[in-house]
Amino acid sequence: MRRTTAAALALAAATALTLTGCDAAQEKAGDVFSSATAAVASAAEEKMNEVKDGVNAGGDVEAGPTSTDGDRTVAQITATNPKDTAVDYTIMVNFRDAEGNVLDSVVLSISGVEPGASKSGTARSNRTLTGATKAEISQALRH
Numbered sequence: 184m185r186r187t188t189a190a191a192l193a194l195a196a197a198t199a200l201t202l203t204g205c206d207a208a209q210e211k212a213g214d215v216f217s218s219a220t221a222a223v224a225s226a227a228e229e230k231m232n233e234v235k236d237g238v239n240a241g242g243d244v245e246a247g248p249t250s251t252d253g254d255r256t257v258a259q260i261t262a263t264n265p266k267d268t269a270v271d272y273t274i275m276v277n278f279r280d281a282e283g284n285v286l287d288s289v290v291l292s293i294s295g296v297e298p299g300a301s302k303s304g305t306a307r308s309n310r311t312l313t314g315a316t317k318a319e320i321s322q323a324l325r326h
Contacts, residue, residue, distance in 0.1 A: 237324030
């Protein structure tokens with residue numbers, strides 16, 4: 184009976200160590216994922232900062248629903264030009280999960296939108312995203 188108890192305790196201890204190791208590995212993977220997502224968002228912000236003489240145009244731009252194209256998540260982004268001259272748009276799009284966490288950020292350019300017209304482009308994730316995702320306009324500049 185003592186051998187059975189000792190074996191059960193050893194099995195329980197090994198299971199606890201394994202689960203703790205899995206938790207640590209999951210935490211480390213989460214940290215790496217968070218760091219990578221932050222780096223992508225930072226690169227997107229830098230790209231937006233390169234736009235000279237841009238004006239906030241969040242009201243001109245709309246994100247459509249997401250879908251998959253191969254192993255990437257995509258969303259159609261539409262810019263509508265309210266001005267009387269042709270303009271270009273630079274748009275930062277965030278892909279978010281169901282909890283609202285940013286999974287990826289991309290910068291999209293839509294060029295030559297004629298006065299009073301709309302033009303669309305496709306925002307494509309940098310990597311494979313899993314689960315339900317939503318595209319949102321983080322920033323849009325008209326220039």
